[in-house]
Amino acid sequence: MIGHLSGVVRRAGPDFVVLDVGGVGYIVTVASQTRQQLPPPGGDVELHIHTHVREDQLNLYGFASVEELELFEMLIQVDGVGPKVGLNILSAASLEVLKRAIMSEDAAPIRRASGVGQRTAAKVIIELKPRLDAVAALEAVPRAAAMTGDGAVPKAVETALRNLGFSSQEARTGLESVDWKSTPSTQDALATALKALGQGGRSSP
Structure with a gap:
């Protein structure tokens, strides 16, 4: 490759x-x-x-950037989004606008892409929002908590979940949803936990 x-x-x-x-x-x-x-x-x-x-x-x-490559590789993992459609989505708006649209569940910028309808745009948001939430949450995790080592990944995931507003009990529930035997990365583990807890951070009351 x-x-x-x-x-x-x-x-x-x-x-x-x-x-x-x-x-x-x-x-x-x-x-x-x-x-x-x-x-x-x-x-x-x-x-x-x-x-x-x-x-x-x-x-x-x-x-041109690693960030653009990473978003493209996330997009083509969505059912119904191949490389051509993935490039069309990246061509429809800037990287910042697309990420903000996914995080805020705004389908309009995504639907501007050729070959993308309402259902595909919804799939993109549903599948990518937890992953982008995970990236944002991990950026707020103290470096010491994210370092490699025994128990470091679960600890980093728990810290990220708490930063997103989940209670300690909810964080434990999220951790229990992860298949730790597969040794997932911190980002993948957090995305799985977020999906189990309802596709993203806790809403304000």
Whole structure:
């Protein structure tokens, strides 16, 4: 698998760039946000790559930032959202606008993407909101609580749940919903706990 490419732009179209890396030209599909940041032909660029393999096809999708790549990889895990639709969603609005729309359950920016209807937009929000909530909560967890080590992941998840407003009993319920034998990452464990507790943080009374 290819994780990133650094090279020279040879030519570019509305949704792709041909990147020369060591004399080999890679055709990389890009969203409009990344396309706008590309230098003219002859310029150097580094792209974060998602390698998509399907039957006898291998396609490369490039992104200007790790954050854009991560959101793309979350999107294509949603049922009904393939790479093409995922790129359309990323092209419909900025990364910040899309994340804010998902967190606030506002489907409008997502539905502006070609090929995305009401049901698909709803699926994106339902499946991605807990994961984005988890990312936001983990950013508020003290570094010591998030360090690796025995019991560190459950402790970080519990701290994040409490930061989101859940009671200690609710946090324990969330922890019990996680399959710890599969050794999930902190983010995945928190997303599972949030889903079990109702798709996100506790609402204010």
